[in-house]
Amino acid sequence: MTPLAPNPWGDRRRVRIGLLGGSFNPAHDGHRHIAQLSLKLLRLHEVWLLVSPQNPLKSTSGMAALAERLASAQAVMAGNPRLRPTTLETALGTRYTADTLTALAIRFPCARFVWLMGADNLAQMEHWARWPRIFRTVPVAIFARGPYSARTLATKAARRFGRFRVSPTRPRALCAKRPPAWAFLHIRRHPASSTAIRSRLV
Ligand SMILES: Nc1ncnc2c1ncn2[C@@H]1O[C@H](COP(=O)(O)OP(=O)(O)OP(=O)(O)O)[C@@H](O)[C@H]1O
Ligand SMILES: O=C(O)c1ccc[n+]([C@@H]2O[C@H](COP(=O)([O-])O)[C@@H](O)[C@H]2O)c1
Numbered sequence: 007m008t009p010l011a012p013n014p015w016g017d018r019r020r021v022r023i024g025l026l027g028g029s030f031n032p033a034h035d036g037h038r039h040i041a042q043l044s045l046k047l048l049r050l051h052e053v054w055l056l057v058s059p060q061n062p063l064k065s066t067s068g069m070a071a072l073a074e075r076l077a078s079a080q081a082v083m084a085g086n087p088r089l090r091p092t093t094l095e096t097a098l099g100t101r102y103t104a105d106t107l108t109a110l111a112i113r114f115p116c117a118r119f120v121w122l123m124g125a126d127n128l129a130q131m132e133h134w135a136r137w138p139r140i141f142r143t144v145p146v147a148i149f150a151r152g153p154y155s156a157r158t159l160a161t162k163a164a165r166r167f168g169r170f171r172v173s174p175t176r177p178r179a180l181c182a183k184r185p186p187a188w189a190f191l192h193i194r195r196h197p198a199s200s201t202a203i204r205s206r207l208v
Pocket of ligand 2: 026027028029030056058060061062063064101102103104127133134135
């Protein structure tokens with residue numbers, strides 16, 4: 007994909023795109039698991055992986071180069087052209103998710119975006135820059151992960167937008183919802199984590 011082509015679809019269809027932001031340091035099967043489930047459960051046309059130039063809340067120490075993390079995402083997503091690793095945040099010059107979503111909405115007016123993330127990220131989202139704007143810009147799908155699920159539903163972000171939570175039994179309706187709208191999806195959990203992979207490498 008040419009990341010900043012004005013309209014990759016060339017028509018006025020509202021294409022449904024899931025955005026999976028991450029460090030991908032490195033990418034793993036847990037990422038592929040939720041990306042594939044997103045295509046299916048949310049009826050998405052594509053998932054774009056946004057390989058982050060640098061998570062503002064993570065240390066730069068031990069963070070592999072962007073090109074290396076992109077290559078790992080390409081390797082893990084290989085074989086499914088609807089799962090697209092990108093460096094869109096670098097191209098857009100954005101670092102914070104709230105800014106990325108605003109920039110993408112302007113750049114791709116024919117797309118309907120939905121933000122995808124694991125339950126661990128919902129738990130720390132209250133520390134993200136201008137995080138309520140994320141909920142007001144796009145629908146959000148949160149995937150069960152490890153031990154986080156029960157605990158995250160009690161966190162600040164979940165409570166603040168609690169009344170906008172939609173039923174997880176109809177996830178495909180999420181994309182068409184006007185934000186704020188979010189769903190917690192009780193999927194089969196996948197145990198993979200980049201931290202565990204890195205610890206095996208040293
Ligand atoms: N096994 C998994 N199950 C569900 N969601 C996951 C899983 N692994 C990663 N994610 C989600 O994918 C996104 C990107 O994750 P990230 O690249 O930080 O991987 P990670 O394994 O969480 O990394 P690290 O261990 O370095 O924090 C985040 O929203 C994260 O919650
Ligand atoms: O916008 C922020 O303040 C912010 C703070 C922490 C994480 N994020 C985003 O959350 C996504 C997941 O990050 P990570 O490092 O947990 O894979 C990724 O797209 C980051 O850019 C965003």
